[in-house]
Amino acid sequence: MSFLSPIWLIVLLFIPLYLWSARRRRWHSNGWLLVAVAMLTLALACPVISQKPITVEQAGSDVILAVDLSYSMRGTDISPSRLEAAKKLLRSVVRSNPRERFGVIGFTTSAIVLSPLTKDTELLEHLFEGLDESQIITKGTHVMSALELARKMSHATQPLVILLTDGGDEASYTKEASFIREKGLAVSVVMLASSEGSTLPTPEGGSLKDDNGHIVVSARNDAIEEIIHEGRMIEGADIGAVRSLIEESRHEDFAGSSSVMRYQELFYFPLVMALVAFIAAFTSIGKKLSRALIPLAALIGLSAEGGVLDFGYLYLAKSNYEEGNYERSAQLYGSLASPYARYNQASALYKAGKYQEALALYRSLRSDDPAFKANIFYNIGNCHIRLQAFAEAREAFLKSLTLRYTKAADQNLRAIEGVKEQQTLSVRKEKKDQFAQEENKPTGESKPSKAGGGSNMQTDMASGGGGDEGKKAQSDPRLSMSQGKAKLSSRQYELINQRSVHETKPW
CATH class of the missing domain: 1.25.40.10 (Tetratricopeptide repeat domain)
Structure with missing residues (x-):
């Protein structure tokens, strides 16, 4: 047996106070009132018995979150920083959309898969928390690499791709826009930068400078609007707008099943007992029941302790x-x-x-x-x-x-x-x-x-997935699954930082 609303059990803590206040009165009236209050409290707590779970067929859409990890994402024009705002948004999105299957890509001048498509929201949240931007030194952005990898991740007809970026480096995204339309991607952009821009803090506490010694100011690049297809531009880390976008773009990209627990309601038993106890408190029936129940209560008390502890x-x-x-x-x-x-x-x-x-x-x-x-x-x-x-x-x-x-x-x-x-x-x-x-x-x-x-417990769903059919398992660096929390390996940071040496113009 368990309770669906155990918060009501707190009322039972006041029973000792009630006993103390009623210590000089006759037990047969006040004792039955005590039983009535206790039984009514148990009824309000909704006692249930778990039954065999049933399998429910479900379907959802593939959502690929591509996160810009370049050095310019350390700008502070979006508080506390562009990358921190992106991580907070990612956590909220995966937590509030349990029907969807999320994949995560990190990209700078190259792109890698941080997490394949999954409904394991806990794993994704650990991934975002474990992302250490201090190990990412790339000062450039290549959006095409992220789009190409996103297309390989899902076999959906039109998977939703959401780019969290400050706009990248390109003056024109014509090539990327053509690729998106050719491959059938639905692309939206979450713009995490302002027009005024921001300086980029360095680990030493100063600001990043270019080769001529001038302080670098990184601002948004509106040219990236060219790649938006079947989507929209979202300004800043607007969680509500991203949720609305996912809801409006929902397709049945995959199907699967999950288990749902069923319960047998038991609240009417303590409710009936509360009514009987209330009647016994104000009639002569209470005296007769008291004489009969005292020996029985003593006998039951010998075996009750273990069951109560088990429930706790x-x-x-x-x-x-x-x-x-x-x-x-x-x-x-x-x-x-x-x-x-x-x-x-x-x-x-x-x-x-x-x-x-x-x-x-x-x-x-x-x-x-x-x-x-x-x-x-x-x-x-x-x-x-x-x-x-x-x-x-x-x-x-x-x-x-x-x-x-x-x-x-x-x-x-x-x-x-x-x-x-x-x-x-x-x-x-x-x-x-x-x-x-x-x-x-x-x-x-x-x-x-x-x-x-x-x-009330989320259950992951095993379902058909995206990818390249016929490929054998490879030894590419992947999300570490052998630890309690998801963290990136040094090899993954190395891949993120490819072609990062000598780049000093993140804007």
Whole structure:
């Protein structure tokens, strides 16, 4: 059992005060009033029992966010800086559009994939937080490289591409505009610079200067409006305008499914008990019930403590999981003995980046339920992928598919087909052949918990993806998935900074 509105349980804290104020009165009246208040509080907290989740088919659009990472994005005419404003906008956009699938490109004089198309908003938020602009020294912008890479990321007919930039360096974008129309891209621009411009701070605390010793002032380049196609120009980090743009441009670029938890309402039980207790408080029925219930209450009290503690652990574990405190959630789930609690503990360890520990826990689970066992083998396969043990991952996915077919397990098996041990997966997605981003949240159970499968927990969706069909997995630098938080590798910063030496004119 769990509660949909647990905030009402705070009222129970006032019951000791009520007991103290009623200590000189007769128990049979005030005691039943106490029971009535407690039962009414429980009814308001909406107690429910989690039922078997149902699968809901969903569809959404591909949105590619291309972020200008050149040195000129350090300008402060957009507070606190152009790049910081871009990162804040990115976090808000991916958090408020759960239906879409987002891919992220970083570009300067070259472009690389920072994240393939995914619905894992938590991963994307960690990516934006971990982006260290101090390691980016490129002083130039090549928009065409970002557009070319965006077209390769998605097989959608017309994916939405949003460029977050100060306008770049070119006096004309005719070539880029022709490419956009030829390849069927819908392009919008978020202009993160002002007409007055800004100086560019240096790590030493001064301002960037050109070869002649003059202070560089970087202003917006309105020539980039030429590349806008089936989109618009958005001034500044206007989150509302970007959300509206995504909503208006929505297509069914991909399809997939997600699990939705169902609940059986129980509020009427405590409500009826509250009514009975209220009647007992003001009639002679209360005295008779009191004599009968006191021995029974003493007997029940001997076994109630464990169940109450279990509910507390489950509630705290789920709350910590939803807040992203995965290690704390794993500790709390570890205090319980049920196989579902150990499964949830393993899922929390997985999200915390502790793949070896999660793998050991998944392997220790035993069940006669084929669907549950299929989920266990699926997660074991995901752990092996994170640990780059692809042979073991293939074996686990085959076992999962033998027990129950799921699109996610099938996609993951295809994605690592032929990949050798210790080889990194390609960041480029392949059509119907990529590593699915679905990772199981804590599952529900019939005990007092809606542990992790609740409707208020976001569930990733394994779905068809974009990319170049037929390409083998390559060893291109990619987003590091073996850590608890997404951070760029030194090799990725090296690629961002290609052809950056000797460039001193970012404007």
